Amino acid sequence: MPLRVEVPKGRRFWYIRGTVHAGKRSRSIYESTGIGAGDPRGHYKAEKVKEKRESQLIQEVLTDPLERVTFTEAAADYGAERERERIARNPALKGQPDKEMEYVAKWVTFLRARGLADIPLTEMCTKAAPALATYFDEKHIQKGNKLSTMHREADTYHTVMNHAAAKGWAPEKYPRAQLPDYDILEQPVNKWLYPEEIMLFIRLAPKHLTLFTAGVFATGIRGGELLFVSRRRPSYQPNTTGLSLEPGQEHIFLGYTKSGKPIIRALPDWWVEMIHQALSARTDAHDALFLTETGEPYVRPRKQRGFLVKTAWRPIRERVAAVIERLAGRRTAAGDHRGAERLRQRAAICREVTPHWGRHNAASHLLMKGRSKGDAKRAGGWSTDKMLQRYEHLAPEANKSMANELDFGRAGRAIRVHPPKKAS
Numbered sequence: 001m002p003l004r005v006e007v008p009k010g011r012r013f014w015y016i017r018g019t020v021h022a023g024k025r026s027r028s029i030y031e032s033t034g035i036g037a038g039d040p041r042g043h044y045k046a047e048k049v050k051e052k053r054e055s056q057l058i059q060e061v062l063t064d065p066l067e068r069v070t071f072t073e074a075a076a077d078y079g080a081e082r083e084r085e086r087i088a089r090n091p092a093l094k095g096q097p098d099k100e101m102e103y104v105a106k107w108v109t110f111l112r113a114r115g116l117a118d119i120p121l122t123e124m125c126t127k128a129a130p131a132l133a134t135y136f137d138e139k140h141i142q143k144g145n146k147l148s149t150m151h152r153e154a155d156t157y158h159t160v161m162n163h164a165a166a167k168g169w170a171p172e173k174y175p176r177a178q179l180p181d182y183d184i185l186e187q188p189v190n191k192w193l194y195p196e197e198i199m200l201f202i203r204l205a206p207k208h209l210t211l212f213t214a215g216v217f218a219t220g221i222r223g224g225e226l227l228f229v230s231r232r233r234p235s236y237q238p239n240t241t242g243l244s245l246e247p248g249q250e251h252i253f254l255g256y257t258k259s260g261k262p263i264i265r266a267l268p269d270w271w272v273e274m275i276h277q278a279l280s281a282r283t284d285a286h287d288a289l290f291l292t293e294t295g296e297p298y299v300r301p302r303k304q305r306g307f308l309v310k311t312a313w314r315p316i317r318e319r320v321a322a323v324i325e326r327l328a329g330r331r332t333a334a335g336d337h338r339g340a341e342r343l344r345q346r347a348a349i350c351r352e353v354t355p356h357w358g359r360h361n362a363a364s365h366l367l368m369k370g371r372s373k374g375d376a377k378r379a380g381g382w383s384t385d386k387m388l389q390r391y392e393h394l395a396p397e398a399n400k401s402m403a404n405e406l407d408f409g410r411a412g413r414a415i416r417v418h419p420p421k422k423a424s
Contacts, residue, residue, distance in 0.1 A: 002018050003017070003018035003020065003050055004016075005017075005046040007238075009260045010261075011032075011238060012089070013032045013033060013034060013035060013088065014032075014042055014045075014046035014049075015031065015032050016046075016049070016050050017029060017030050020057045020058055020061055022061040027057065027061050027167070027168050028168050029057060031081060032081050032084065032085055033045070033046045033050070034049075034084030034088045035049065035088065036088050036089070037239075069121055069169040069170075070117065070118050070119060070120060071111055071117045071124055071160070071164075072108055074121060074163060075160050077167075078160050078164075079101050082098070082100065082101070086098065103152065103156035106139075107153070110135060110139070111124070111128070111131065116128055116131060121174075125170060128174075135177060136150050136153075136154075136178075140153075150179055151179065153177075154177040154179055157177045158176070158177065191360040191361070192361065192364050193349075193361050194346075195365075198217050200319075200320045200324075201217070201316060201350075201353065204316055204320055204323070205316050206293070206316070208290075208291060208292060208293045209309060209313075209316070211274055211290065212309070213316070215358075216357075216358030216359070217361060218268050219267060220358060220362025220363065221254070222356060223354075223355030223356055224308075226252075226290075227309070228241065228288065228290075228297075228298060229241045229242075229252055230243065230288065230289065231243050231288065231289040232287055234253035236253060236262065238255065238256055240253075241254055245272065245276070250266070250267040250272045251264050252264070252265045252267065293312070309355065313354065317352075318351070320350045320353075321347040321351045324343050324344075324347040325343070325344060328343035
């Protein structure tokens with residue numbers, strides 16, 4: 001198939017796709033041009049890039065056999081392509097550090113120390129499994145790092161290898177970076193919140209954050225994604241978001257996954273009613289569903305750190321904790337010291353809540369209400385049971401209820417035990 005330029009489904013850039021032939025050698029090509037899909041002259045520019053790149057690729061096929069491409073070279077090629085896309089998306093990012101490439105550099109350093117980074121990828125894939133098995137133990141487990149950090153680094157390694165496999169430099173079945181098994185009992189905080197606590201967060205939120213606070217618990221969407229959702233009807237185009245309020249089909253469109261699947265989250269009726277009330281009071285022309293306290297849309301930061309509503313969220317946590325502590329004081333006055341201590345513990349947990357806890361509680365409450373893990377994964381967009389388990393937290397009462405299912409004691413009392421007969 002000759003080289004051509006196209007915008008693949010779910011992508012935001014023009015890509016070069018096809019096969020380059022040079023004598024008896026050939027190579028499949030699937031790489032970004034760095035030209036945005038929305039560029040009015042995008043197709044013309046992409047064709048020019050293809051013409052220039054085609055001669056380079058032919059030369060590469062002739063002089064640089066695929067068997068000699070190393071992990072270091074594949075990582076550099078991935079970094080260059082990623083940088084082109086970043087700058088095309090936001091020119092202000094030029095010269096700014098890229099956290100993703102810091103993770104790539106860690107992998108290059110680790111594999112180089114074991115003599116694996118600078119040998120052909122085809123050879124590396126036959127030798128890397130033992131080294132990959134020790135990576136997370138050496139770099140993270142012994143240091144007590146979070147599982148979320150390990151997931152990000154594993155994803156980076158897999159992204160580089162997928163990039164290499166797509167170009168034919170590495171086999172598709174390359175050795176995977178195996179994450180440690182997740183032990184839910186080792187969680188420092190059970191991020192389960194009771195419905196009454198969730199309602200306190202919603203009711204005590206400042207006016208401009210009431211809808212957002214309800215939304216993170218109502219949908220399980222990450223706060224950093226929900227905050228920038230458009231209130232306009234979805235166009236279902238790449239790199240866009242939208243809100244549909246069609247009766248019976250209310251949902252938020254968040255874009256597309258890497259595999260090209262649309263990301264759609266259904267909305268519960270109680271939150272839809274809040275959206276209608278909030279939008280009916282709006283007189284501005286802003287596209288954003290959520291506005292700051294001054295009535296302006298939130299601006300995406302160049303580099304995501306924490307969450308943008310941190311300053312406003314801190315007093316919400318304090319107000320919720322204060323209400324629960326007042327209830328604890330009443331319990332103490334009534335002589336219920338055990339109940340008072342339990343409420344103080346809940347107040348301490350509420351002081352740790354962030355918007356991302358809404359995602360944890362979306363999974364937990366669905367499972368607590370008897371929905372299957374498959375339903376919970378579809379509702380929250382989790383692809384595997386292991387990912388769902390990261391977000392699954394159960395109320396103490398649920399654990400007690402499950403323990404009572406092993407009702408051997410009651411069954412034992414129903415059995416009449418006869419004493420042994422005396423010998424005559």
